[in-house]
Amino acid sequence: MTFKITCELDYTVTSPLTFLLNIRAQKNARQKVLEEKFHLTPTMPHVKHADEVTGNRFDQITAQVPGIYQVRYEALVENSPEILSRKDLVDTEVHEFSLEVLACLYASRYCQSDRLGNLAAQQFGHCETPIERVLAVIAWISEHIAYVSGSTNASTSAVDSLVERQGVCRDFAHLGIAMCRAMNIPARYFTAYAHELNPPDFHACFETWVGGRWLLWDATGLASPDGVVHIGTGRDAAEVSVCTSFGNLQLERQNITCEAMDENYQKLTAEQLQQVFISHA
Amino acid sequence: MTFKITCELDYTVTSPLTFLLNIRAQKNARQKVLEEKFHLTPTMPHVKHADEVTGNRFDQITAQVPGIYQVRYEALVENSPEILSRKDLVDTEVHEFSLEVLACLYASRYCQSDRLGNLAAQQFGHCETPIERVLAVIAWISEHIAYVSGSTNASTSAVDSLVERQGVCRDFAHLGIAMCRAMNIPARYFTAYAHELNPPDFHACFETWVGGRWLLWDATGLASPDGVVHIGTGRDAAEVSVCTSFGNLQLERQNITCEAMDENYQKLTAEQLQQVFISHA
């Protein structure tokens, strides 16, 4: 499936600084960037980074002169997610995990899985398989956490959301990750462009290592896992922020769109997402 | 310099589980493992992992049968740390950092650098260069944090230590890392065997990216940066725990030794550590 993406970001710089953008579509085995334009005003050279393991791509911009910096990004991205059913998922155990997968079991800044072992065992311990546990986590979050715009901030973590029972996409993902890791299910965070997200914005979802694959989940239910374009994959929002600024940068305006080029594309329903699983890797 | 290490760990397993040991000396450009013995009782096959980037080495053990598991590790390790003076350290700026170095600026589970920007600017903003800032961080921690055995636990973070003004080696390292990252100085955590550490134990220290190199720091002052053998390097203790257990594992006994083979070896003094800097990478 092909998606058309546009991303407009206007920043004000008041004193010289470097900032790191992570807005380009990720390049990975199941996601191809067919076309891409990145334009920065004022025009100036900048450094591009690509992470070989994740496929994350960064633009490192050093703004020496105060003023308005305008970023325009357009891309045409083709995804070929793997669509799986429950019988495709052969359970794997901790002793089979690679180092890279094991690393997604560690607690991170916003996902304090080290504190949630008892809670996860209570809540999800009756589920017999990892995939059942993940489905139960998604259902629990969906039932217990209210999506409330503006209810959280940059230091809000999974534990906060668990207590206060509200948040935005980032918080839903962090809580899902923390609960999965607390049950020894590897989990990682990713940012995305999502088809017809409403209101339009960047999105955040998560992946779990189940059945020897990274399966995609959106606990907010706002996007369908087959309708997202990966941007950055990491342990949590600390690693793959859309914009990490090493100085005082002010976002003035943002405009994001993501459209499926196939007019007939329809999001998977909650019912389908009990039976059909999406993997990108 | 050559160090002789012994490490004895006895664990009780009550139900089947996997655990991940990170106790072997790291292999890196400046640290060679001359000899090594790893023995597990009961004898059984287990998985070994090595991280190519960091040189961290893991033993992944799956204990199917309840009982006592005894780990015995001995090694002879040769270090060739680089010894630097202030003039060797050419300042580098954020816009010059590689992706791998930039990743050591992100907040992590135990190092909430995202909350410490104002504090670090107040406390260390007057220092003119990164190396001065790091030296000021070490001095501040040394003056303000008391080393109190047993005062903290596995969920204690840099913010807790900052408030409660006490901790152990792990907490000193986390606080140093958090403060450095809050000033855009990349910092990472490492576990170590340390020459004549008293009382004998594993040790935790940190590294900062200053002058284009990872410099070693021990904010506790208990070890000298040229007297440590690296075990695991990571963002913080969540990544390089000596033992990460995926189930209920009980440590019953631990005995650690680390001795410099050179009888004349002397720790660097606090005064020397204002002028002489140690790098492993």
Added chain:
Amino acid sequence: MTFKITCELDYTVTSPLTFLLNIRAQKNARQKVLEEKFHLTPTMPHVKHADEVTGNRFDQITAQVPGIYQVRYEALVENSPEILSRKDLVDTEVHEFSLEVLACLYASRYCQSDRLGNLAAQQFGHCETPIERVLAVIAWISEHIAYVSGSTNASTSAVDSLVERQGVCRDFAHLGIAMCRAMNIPARYFTAYAHELNPPDFHACFETWVGGRWLLWDATGLASPDGVVHIGTGRDAAEVSVCTSFGNLQLERQNITCEAMDENYQKLTAEQLQQVFISHA
């Protein structure tokens, strides 16, 4: 009912300090102290305080000389708790509460009810009356929080227990209080001697203002609300610590007993405590 209490506390003082004991049985309309002996070794004058509103009684001791301080307290206390059934509890609403009762709705150090509004509404919002809500809180805590000796410390709060799902009597009471206050049900903490508590120790429970009365609850299930002798009543443990020390005081030994003088006394069962409610005030 009459209870015989003994309390032995040995403290080490290393430098001059004042400490405030709150170990005497409270005097209130439904609790009479029939006999009482308080002995301090070394013998010395000290200040006694009684709070007229709560009936809490304090011994304020100033230890000028380093050494061992031994406190011995014995009492014979007669309780006449009111035993109520559901029909005795006429619902009252916030607009009927007095200032003193309203004060037990405010968040306090260990009971962050201000953060638990959403959670309490989700979990207990379906209950139709305040008494049903309180019973549901007790049942929830009993089902979800494990009693684990030594799992918490002096700074552990209701939010911590909610996340980590374990604690001791103090933590059970704090969580119950926080959840009730979050639903506008006034709640307060009390310390107690409890009949045949096992292992013997001070106990902590809580009261809620329901039906125009303070009803007694022990979410741990270790004591029966008709089998406790009140010591101190306050917002939470910050106010009615058994010993508040203004300096470095070390508890060396503690021995507590509390026995019902009526040989036939039997604790109320969990089933009875669905139907029978105990009030002291």
Added chain:
Amino acid sequence: MTFKITCELDYTVTSPLTFLLNIRAQKNARQKVLEEKFHLTPTMPHVKHADEVTGNRFDQITAQVPGIYQVRYEALVENSPEILSRKDLVDTEVHEFSLEVLACLYASRYCQSDRLGNLAAQQFGHCETPIERVLAVIAWISEHIAYVSGSTNASTSAVDSLVERQGVCRDFAHLGIAMCRAMNIPARYFTAYAHELNPPDFHACFETWVGGRWLLWDATGLASPDGVVHIGTGRDAAEVSVCTSFGNLQLERQNITCEAMDENYQKLTAEQLQQVFISHA
């Protein structure tokens, strides 16, 4: 000195609820309310409470009908603060404190003094007398905490402000209280109308028990302790919120003024506040 106060508050009620206003000028030995008008639109009966110990005065309003509720309060208040110099302050010690004063040593929701003992001893331990310690606390806060409107929210506590080094008047007061209590100096919070506060708003300050009196402090420096009219006195903001709502109440508009009737009134300067101390009780 006489102050003229006006307070206009417009609230939207969407479903029936009770709310508790604490906006009337406190009546105490050194503060007389000469004239007062309180008007509620729509006109309706409501309950008035007065706390005999503190002199706090509450209006408990039950809004049965959805709509706009307008509160208008005007008052003419005469203050006769005691003006003291350092020699007037005879040091008192913990063993001399009354129960009521001792209660202002306990940790509270927003003032976790139990965690700040080490920090306070480090920072202020060199000061020889309680008054020197309080002055040092005020100076420390003034130097280290930035006043940033909108930087904090209703759950921000002293520990948060200590870490993040910013806040508003409420946060400055909470941090001052927590640090003083951590040194066994009783401290309590009060809300106030303050002469020519800019921008106009309610204000929050604190009092410490030093020299046998409650002395007034404004760590923000925005008001002068002789230019405030007390509203509510309590342990912290949890107890004396301007408006505690037991349901979903929305503040739509607020307009506050407080003017000294004496045209020649001038605020005390920071220099004078080293030598001149103000007490209301």
